[in-house]
Amino acid sequence: MRFVRGVLSLVLWVISIPVLLVALARVLPFDHVVPLPQLAAFTPWATIAALPLLIVALFSRRWVLTSLLGVSFAGFLYWMAPFFLPPDTSTAADPADAGTVRVMTVNALYGQADAETVVRLVGSQNVEVLSVQELTPDFAQALTDAGLDDLLPHSFTVPAEDTPAGSGLWSTTELREVEQQRGSTFAMPSALVDVGGTDVRVTVVHPYPPMPAETTTWHTELAELAERVHSDTTTPQILAGDFNATYDHASFRDLLGSRFLDASREWGAGPAVTWPEGSQVPALLALDHVVVEKDMPVSDVVSMEVSGTDHRALVATVVVE
Known part of the structure; x- marks a missing residue:
């Protein structure tokens, strides 16, 4: 009997260790050391796993493990709860209002995304600003052929052939003072967009992924x-x-600082998981974001499937004024 209890205890510890490591990676104020960024990404899923493990550890009287899992689960709840708390007003803003802008972002996976689907979403979702990553010359042309220029006639594109480095920005209104982030591996263009008389700088974001050798x-x-x-x-x-x-x-979170907010978190409908899409593994991680100033309310933040790419598109309505 003692042997069986020892084996069960070992198994419980082995299963619990990944959850505890995710909690450790999440609580640390830095993440540029392998495997911290890889572990921290799974915080939502570790939250789900922590509860049954905590219950088993408690009823099997594994007090050390119970304490560790209890602290970890409390931390997970503290970190995850805001994603499920809707704002004071959860009424969707009207994208037709002059002071709002409907923003959509999509990673085109080396330009393999279905251009007609992207353009169809732009039209059906009343998108006024479109951010595209992994833009190739062929995909830029495919978007034009599918009618994107009729919906969003103004653009600033930096396409790249056979690499994920290209990006593009489209808008219903003129793009002014266009810029590009210097020193980044992938293009990150930006421009001023007029939203109801207010100039807003919109930036296409695409940093290098945190591969173990490139963290x-x-x-x-x-x-x-x-x-x-x-x-x-x-x-x-x-x-x-x-x-x-x-x-x-x-x-x-350092990028957000005290100035910016993640639209998905502010909308309170849960993390908008966007990757990996289109495979046997369902989308697990919320890698795609619309980030806004803290005084810009957001609404109707949703992720949507786009065939041909491994990312879901993310759409949000942002109230500028």
């Missing part, structure tokens, strides 16, 4: 982007794209 590059590019957007203290900003990071990454 420092990922962290550095997010930090440089944060420095750039926070240095402009006068212009309202919206950031939209594949951040290759979830809210549970310290690098992403």
